[in-house]
Amino acid sequence: MARDNNRYTLNVWQKCLVAVLYALCRIVAILPRWVRYYVIEESIFFILYYVVRYRRGVILTNLRNAFPAKSEEELCRITRGVTRNLAEQMVNTISVTGISGERMKQYLTFPNAASYVQAVADKDIVLLGGHFGSWEYFTSVAQYDAQHLVMSIYHPLENSALDELFKRMRRRNNTVLVPRDESLRYFIKNRGGDKRLAMGLIADQNPYFHKDAHWFMFLNQETIFAEGGEQIARKLSLPVWFAWMRPLRRGEYELVMEQLYDGCESVAEHEITERYVRRLEEVICERPELWLWSHRRWKYKRQ
Numbered sequence: 001m002a003r004d005n006n007r008y009t010l011n012v013w014q015k016c017l018v019a020v021l022y023a024l025c026r027i028v029a030i031l032p033r034w035v036r037y038y039v040i041e042e043s044i045f046f047i048l049y050y051v052v053r054y055r056r057g058v059i060l061t062n063l064r065n066a067f068p069a070k071s072e073e074e075l076c077r078i079t080r081g082v083t084r085n086l087a088e089q090m091v092n093t094i095s096v097t098g099i100s101g102e103r104m105k106q107y108l109t110f111p112n113a114a115s116y117v118q119a120v121a122d123k124d125i126v127l128l129g130g131h132f133g134s135w136e137y138f139t140s141v142a143q144y145d146a147q148h149l150v151m152s153i154y155h156p157l158e159n160s161a162l163d164e165l166f167k168r169m170r171r172r173n174n175t176v177l178v179p180r181d182e183s184l185r186y187f188i189k190n191r192g193g194d195k196r197l198a199m200g201l202i203a204d205q206n207p208y209f210h211k212d213a214h215w216f217m218f219l220n221q222e223t224i225f226a227e228g229g230e231q232i233a234r235k236l237s238l239p240v241w242f243a244w245m246r247p248l249r250r251g252e253y254e255l256v257m258e259q260l261y262d263g264c265e266s267v268a269e270h271e272i273t274e275r276y277v278r279r280l281e282e283v284i285c286e287r288p289e290l291w292l293w294s295h296r297r298w299k300y301k302r303q
Contacts (some may be wrong), residue, residue: 010162014161021165025097036091038252043089054083055294062293064209066219080290085133092251093136094171101143101173106243108137110255111240113144116241119149119259126198126240128260130204130280131292133245134253139200141243142174148198149190150175153183155205182234200243201229203273204280209300214270216277219284220301223277230272239263240272242279247290 004257010018030038058083063075070078076107096107096162110116125148152170156179157163167177174195178186187199204206207213207226215222233240240261245253260275261267 004167005037006108010160010164014164018165018168022097022168025169028094029097029099036095037088038270041087041091041250041262044090045084045256047085048087049080054086058296059083059293060077063288064296065221065298067288068220076290078289080294081294082291085290086292086294088157088250089136096136096140097180098170098171104140104143104172107251108134108140108143108253108255109234109248110144110257112142112257113130116257116285117145117147120145120196120198120241122196123263124191124236124238125199126238127198127243128199128203128229128240129200129243130202130284131295132280132283133246133247133290135202135254135292137245137255138202139170139175140172141200141257142172142198145198146174146251146254147196148174149193150200151183151186152176153178153180153199153201155180159288163182184228187232192222194293199229201226202238203229204297206295206297206299207287208254211303214273215302216270216274218277218281221296221298224300225273225277227270227273229276230270233263233272234269237263238301240276244283246278 016282027280028040031040056079059079060075063070063078067075074274092107096104111149127138127150129135139150139152142148152175154167154170154177157166165209170177183199191197203226205226209224213224214227217223218225229240232238239259240263242258242260244256246256258279260279261272
């Protein structure tokens with residue numbers, strides 16, 4: 001298996017594995033809703049929470065540091081909600097495998113789509129999201145905005161077969177999957193094409209650590225963020241929008257789009273990212289169980 005800049009060739013067995021797993025996901029995706037969300041999801045939740053106790057210590061440590069005033073009883077309740085949300089996102093990822101853009105609208109509604117489309121008409125834009133609610137639905141804004149090609153920036157998995165599987169599962173109309181290290185090159189190369197570009201970034205992931213990183217106060221802790229979205233927005237005068245999902249019922253969400261930067265305003269360095277951090281923190285504090293507390297977000301400390 002050769003690998004070159006995240007482009008690789010799978011061997012025969014890996015291709016068969018990907019094909020079988022993808023077929024299984026498609027089968028699950030067409031099961032009745034009650035089976036997926038009240039049988040499969042409940043089973044996954046039971047295993048994660050009661051059997052393997054998935055990253056229970058990491059979740060509780062992060063919550064204690066973020067919310068020192070909350071009681072242990074409340075933190076345990078949030079931990080349970082975090083695990084349930086994780087189980088739901090697993091089912092969500094499978095449920096939308098290979099579905100059409102029109103059917104995707106059954107899972108993600110966008111009441112203000114018309115005003116958003118009008119606001120971003122004829123502009124390249126930057127979309128910033130987070131691991132809040134259903135982050136797998138993040139780039140599905142493309143189903144409501146035919147004038148933009150959404151660049152879904154992702155970090156390739158080490159396992160090549162799983163990486164290929166997830167790419168197949170995440171393909172949507174008006175979207176293109178772009179490895180993180182190739183995102184800027186792709187954006188510059190494809191500007192001015194048939195469609196405007198929307199660079200979609202889940203911007204609360206752990207960035208590459210470097211000694212000159214800017215630190216933000218986030219959830220009561222000093223935190224570094226990837227600022228690639230801000231850098232390209234300031235360099236090319238691109239509007240920046242914050243996207244998050246409001247849950248309606250299991251597997252269904254309402255998309256909320258909020259403009260953080262209009263592309264023209266004079267802003268200081270780090271200001272756009274600061275606005276993103278503050279808004280993300282607000283929605284997390286309103287519904288903390290919907291954020292992905294199980295990742296080691298604060299493994300880097302200011303020296």
